[in-house]
Amino acid sequence: MRSTIGIHAQVDAQTLVEVIPPRAWLAIFVVAVGFILSYIVAVINRRILIRAGVPDTIEGTAFERTARNFGTSTVTIIAKLSGYFILLLSILVALTIAELEYADLFWSGVAVFLPQLFVAVVILLIGVVLADKAELIVAERLRGVKLPEIGLIPAVVKYSVLFVAVLIALGQVGVATLALIILLGAYAFALVVFTALATHDLLASGAAGVYLLLNQPYGIGDEVRVDGQRGIVQEVDLFVTRIETDEEEHIIPNRNVFKNGIVRIRNY
Amino acid sequence: MSSLSAVLSEFASDVDAVFLFSPSRGFYESFEEIENLVVVAPENAVDAPEFVELPLEFDNVRDRIRFGIEGAMGSEIVDEGDTAACIASVFDDDSDSLIRVRVEESMRSGIYDLFTNSRADPSVIRDVFEVAIELGKKGQKGKPVGALFVVGDAGKVMNKSRPLSYNPFEKSHVHVGDPIVNVMLKEFSRLDGAFVISDSGKLVSAYRYLEPGAEGVDIPKGLGTRHMAGGAITRDTNATAIVLSESDGLIRAFKGGKLILEIDPEEY
Numbered sequence: 019m020r021s022t023i024g025i026h027a028q029v030d031a032q033t034l035v036e037v038i039p040p041r042a043w044l045a046i047f048v049v050a051v052g053f054i055l056s057y058i059v060a061v062i063n064r065r066i067l068i069r070a071g072v073p074d075t076i077e078g079t080a081f082e083r084t085a086r087n088f089g090t091s092t093v094t095i096i097a098k099l100s101g102y103f104i105l106l107l108s109i110l111v112a113l114t115i116a117e118l119e120y121a122d123l124f125w126s127g128v129a130v131f132l133p134q135l136f137v138a139v140v141i142l143l144i145g146v147v148l149a150d151k152a153e154l155i156v157a158e159r160l161r162g163v164k165l166p167e168i169g170l171i172p173a174v175v176k177y178s179v180l181f182v183a184v185l186i187a188l189g190q191v192g193v194a195t196l197a198l199i200i201l202l203g204a205y206a207f208a209l210v211v212f213t214a215l216a217t218h219d220l221l222a223s224g225a226a227g228v229y230l231l232l233n234q235p236y237g238i239g240d241e242v243r244v245d246g247q248r249g250i251v252q253e254v255d256l257f258v259t260r261i262e263t264d265e266e267e268h269i270i271p272n273r274n275v276f277k278n279g280i281v282r283i284r285n286y
Numbered sequence: 287m288s289s290l291s292a293v294l295s296e297f298a299s300d301v302d303a304v305f306l307f308s309p310s311r312g313f314y315e316s317f318e319e320i321e322n323l324v325v326v327a328p329e330n331a332v333d334a335p336e337f338v339e340l341p342l343e344f345d346n347v348r349d350r351i352r353f354g355i356e357g358a359m360g361s362e363i364v365d366e367g368d369t370a371a372c373i374a375s376v377f378d379d380d381s382d383s384l385i386r387v388r389v390e391e392s393m394r395s396g397i398y399d400l401f402t403n404s405r406a407d408p409s410v411i412r413d414v415f416e417v418a419i420e421l422g423k424k425g426q427k428g429k430p431v432g433a434l435f436v437v438g439d440a441g442k443v444m445n446k447s448r449p450l451s452y453n454p455f456e457k458s459h460v461h462v463g464d465p466i467v468n469v470m471l472k473e474f475s476r477l478d479g480a481f482v483i484s485d486s487g488k489l490v491s492a493y494r495y496l497e498p499g500a501e502g503v504d505i506p507k508g509l510g511t512r513h514m515a516g517g518a519i520t521r522d523t524n525a526t527a528i529v530l531s532e533s534d535g536l537i538r539a540f541k542g543g544k545l546i547l548e549i550d551p552e553e554y
Contacts, residue, residue, distance in 0.1 A: 234457050238482075238490045239444025250441035253484050262441055 045112035052108020060101030067093045079150030081143075092147055096140065103136045131191075138190040145183020149176045178205075219273060220257060226276035227256040236282055243281040244270050297386055298371055303364045305354050306381070307374035308340070313381055324363055326354035336363055341401045341412040345553035347374055347385070349397060355389055356398035364389050396546045400539055405524045406438035410487035413463035418530045418537045420468065421475060422551030431475035432532030434516050436496070439524040440484035443496075446522055450479045450493040461487040480515070498522040503543045516540050 067073075073093055076082050082092050110129050153176035160168050185202060188195045214221070231254065236242050240251050242261065247268045249261040259275055261268045303322035306314060314332040317323055325334035328343060338357035344350040351372050358364045372385040387393075401408045414435050425431050436443050454477070460467060462483060474481070474492075482490040498518040505517040509531070516527030521543030529538050530551075539547040 231459060232457075237456075238440045238484055238488075241445075250445060252439070252441040253486055253488075255486065 042116055045116040048108055048112040048115060052105050052112070055108065056101040056104035059104050060097045063100045064093055064097035067096065076147050076151055078154060079147055080153075081146045081150050092143070096143060099136070099139065099143075103132075106132060134191050138187040141190060142183060142187045145180055145187070149179035149183065152176060152179050219271065223257045223271045223273040226272035227254075227258075230254055230259070230272055230275065231256065236280060241283040241285065243283060244268075244275055245278055248283070294384075298384065300369060301371040301386070302368035302389075303358065303370045305351070305358070305370055305372040305374075306334075307350055307354065307372065308343075308379075309373070309381060322363060324354065324358050326350070326357070336361075338398075339408075341408060342415055342549075343554070344549070346549070347376055347383075349547070349549070350374060351385065351387060352393055352395050353397045353401075355387065355393050356395070357402070359389065359394065360398060360402070366391055396541065396544070400526060400541055400546045404438055404526045404541065406483070406485045406526060407487065410462060410483065410485070411437060411526060411528075413487060414483060414528050415537070415539075417462055417467060417474075418528050419549075419551040419554050422530050422535055422537055423554075425475070430532055430535050431530070432512055433475060433530040434480040434496075434512050435483060435528045436480050436494075436516065436519055437483045437526045437528060438485050440482050440488075440490045442523040443482050443519060443525050444490065444494070446498055446519065447480065447482070447494040447496045449491070450495050453491045453493060455489045455491055458489070460489045462489065463487060480519075505540070505543075505545050509538075513538060513540075517543055517545065520544075 073091065076092055085091050085095060110132070153172040156175045157169075157172040160171060181198075181202065185195055185198055188198070230236075234254075236251055236254075238251050238253065242249070242251055244259070244261060245268075247261055247263075247270070249263040249266075249268060251259065252262045252267070253260040256272075258269050258271055261270060303324060304317065304320055305324045305326055306317065308327040309317075309325060309332065311332050314325065314334065322336075323334065324336045324338060325332060326338045326340055328340050330337045330339070336358070338354050338361075340350070340353065344353065351374065354372070355364065355370060358370075359366075364370055366389055368389045370387045370389055372387055373381045374383055374385065375381050376383045401411050404411055414437050418433060418435065421431060421433055460470075467489075477492045479493040479495050481492050482494050484490050496515040496519045498515070499522060500514060500518045503514065503518045503521055505513055510533065513529050513531070516529040516538075517540040519525060520527045520540045527540040529540065530536075531538065535551065537549050537551055538545055
């Protein structure tokens with residue numbers, strides 16, 4: 019009794035192998051390999067990201083925290099994404115091999131679009147994390163400044179980075195972004211112009227300061243006269259020179275030092 | 287056992303302020319209900335509202351407490367006549383001891399002043415201390431070395447001293463705290479004379495022979511010429527002198543012609 023069932027099963031399996039064309043077997047094999055490969059890629063990617071110190075770098079960003087809330091992490095998401103990408107690719111290859119012709123046109127479109135979409139999603143993810151990180155760093159830097167309006171600057175930095183990331187991602191999937199690029203250009207132009215206007219004096223002082231620091235026409239301890247102020251040089255940095263008399267300390271922008279010249283007083 | 291806790295509760299009663307020295311987060315949180323809680327630590331890791339920054343982890347508990355109380359007196363958290371309970375660690379990293387202290391004007395030993403109210407930046411003074419400690423520990427080829435750092439008011443110090451040789455720091459821009467300074471340490475100890483360091487930490491000169499008037503300098507007897515020169519220059523200028531003794535290996539800090547702090551580099 020038992021042997022007849024065994025023989026029946028064997029026959030069934032044989033007919034099954036014969037019924038399904040070899041192409042389909044190949045396709046199934048490709049999907050299986052793709053499955054394994056995607057898992058391996060996900061694991062390796064994850065290891066590489068961790069080894070590269072990514073988790074420490076993005077620690078505390080809003081995106082990472084949100085990811086943590088859902089019981090995952092940015093690294094896991096990116097690693098899994100790369101895994102899914104490989105899996106999808108293998109399915110596409112399998113479908114091509116299996117020659118399911120009715121879907122050919124559709125699938126060829128997807129095959130081109132899919133990698134672009136993947137890259138766009140990765141760029142967007144990186145952009146979000148980078149924006150969060152930039153915001154954190156700027157906020158950290160400005161923490162010493164007790165000014166309520168200062169909170170605006172980190173936000174501006176964050177959205178600027180995010181805007182650029184979205185632009186690149188949209189460009190990647192082929193959405194028309196010309197208007198957005200013009201907007202970005204105008205924004206960057208305004209930023210440069212206003213910064214140059216606002217820091218004009220600082221820049222001039224800085225340029226003079228570079229010369230003063232490199233050539234040291236006068237040094238700490240020299241007695242000098244600048245702008246009619248006579249005193250002992252206490253400190254020369256990039257932007258200002260500090261000159262001290264018995265009661266007063268004059269902080270003179272290096273720009274003035276350069277413009278008006280400096281008198282060194284030799285008392286020997 | 288009940289008598290011990292009775293004594294202890296007596297000991298801890300009627301305190302006007304509680305000082306926690308480098309508390310762990312959990313330990314700090316158990317005190318959160320208490321008014322006038324002051325945290326004294328190298329950095330404000332527990333986000334305490336009342337915080338005194340400890341520039342060096344003073345091994346001597348008495349110095350640590352003096353520093354903390356002086357800092358709290360400066361920001362008017364405690365006043366003369368108050369009683370403070372200090373919880374610090376004497377043996378291990380955990381808080382293991384309770385010390386009851388009466389806040390008196392004589393507590394103002396100047397240690398807090400030395401770091402925070404000197405002409406030079408507090409971080410510069412701390413960095414010079416660290417350099418001196420490192421030098422005191424290592425010595426040169428195992429032999430003890432001496433060194434004299436004059437920090438702050440560099441212009442005046444330069445005018446009250448003369449060069450013994452060519453200044454190796456001419457036209458260089460080395461600051462204490464730069465990693466390169468630690469590399470240069472061994473070479474440092476070969477140079478005779480004093481190091482002059484500016485308010486912002488720039489190494490202005492080495493090989494300086496200090497020429498202050500030595501009148502009215504009150505330093506303990508038995509200290510050599512290096513200490514005398516260091517002590518005297520701080521009376522004539524607003525500088526702070528940090529001296530590593532060659533004979534006993536201790537580091538002493540002078541300000542206003544007075545010995546303020548004495549530490550043993552081996553304990554850091």
